[in-house]
Amino acid sequence: MNDPDHTVPPTPFWRRHTTIAAAVTVLTAVIAASCGSSADDAAPGAPSASSVSGPGGEGAALYQSNCASCHGADLRGTDKGPSHLSIVYEPNHHGDDSFRSAILNGARQHHWNFGDMAAISGLDDDEIEAIIGYVRSEQERQGFEQ
Numbered sequence: 001m002n003d004p005d006h007t008v009p010p011t012p013f014w015r016r017h018t019t020i021a022a023a024v025t026v027l028t029a030v031i032a033a034s035c036g037s038s039a040d041d042a043a044p045g046a047p048s049a050s051s052v053s054g055p056g057g058e059g060a061a062l063y064q065s066n067c068a069s070c071h072g073a074d075l076r077g078t079d080k081g082p083s084h085l086s087i088v089y090e091p092n093h094h095g096d097d098s099f100r101s102a103i104l105n106g107a108r109q110h111h112w113n114f115g116d117m118a119a120i121s122g123l124d125d126d127e128i129e130a131i132i133g134y135v136r137s138e139q140e141r142q143g144f145e146q
């Protein structure tokens with residue numbers, strides 16, 4: 001037990017090598033704005049960070065079926081509603097809450113002359129978040145009209 005010549009050896013070299021960090025790349029960035037993931041992106045283990053908001057994701061599909069008839073399939077507006085790529089809708093001007101509110105309560109005509117926007121029914125919170133995520137990702141991808 002008390003053998004003075006037998007000091008405890010330092011951590012063996014092979015132990016130290018195992019601490020080479022497995023570079024864990026966590027995909028946190030994109031997820032912040034869009035936690036709404038349902039049904040179809042449930043591939044096991046697949047980190048689907050942008051499948052909700054990216055082109056072709058759930059948000060895109062919901063946008064097409066609920067918003068595009070007035071705001072345009074390309075977000076650039078129609079004769080029934082304004083373009084969401086207008087600088088008016090950039091996040092600091094019309095934050096995500098204004099999108100939630102427009103969907104849930106409708107919006108009075110005040111920026112344009114298209115008339116009022118009626119509330120859009122039938123969307124749950126996750127779907128609304130997915131739509132907002134999609135609009136924001138398209139605003140970023142396409143840039144704003146001046």
Ligand code: HEC
Nearest residue numbers: 066067070081098099102107109110111112114115117120
């Ligand atoms: C029937 C046509 C129509 C549909 C469908 C529609 N909108 Fe609108 N929306 C409008 C019009 C018109 C305005 C402009 C109101 C104004 O003058 O500012 C508007 C304005 C908005 C605004 C701005 C609200 C504000 O506070 O100024 C947001 C955000 C918006 N729409 C989001 C959406 C989203 C998201 C969808 C789909 C879920 C959608 N809209 C579907 C017609 C529509």
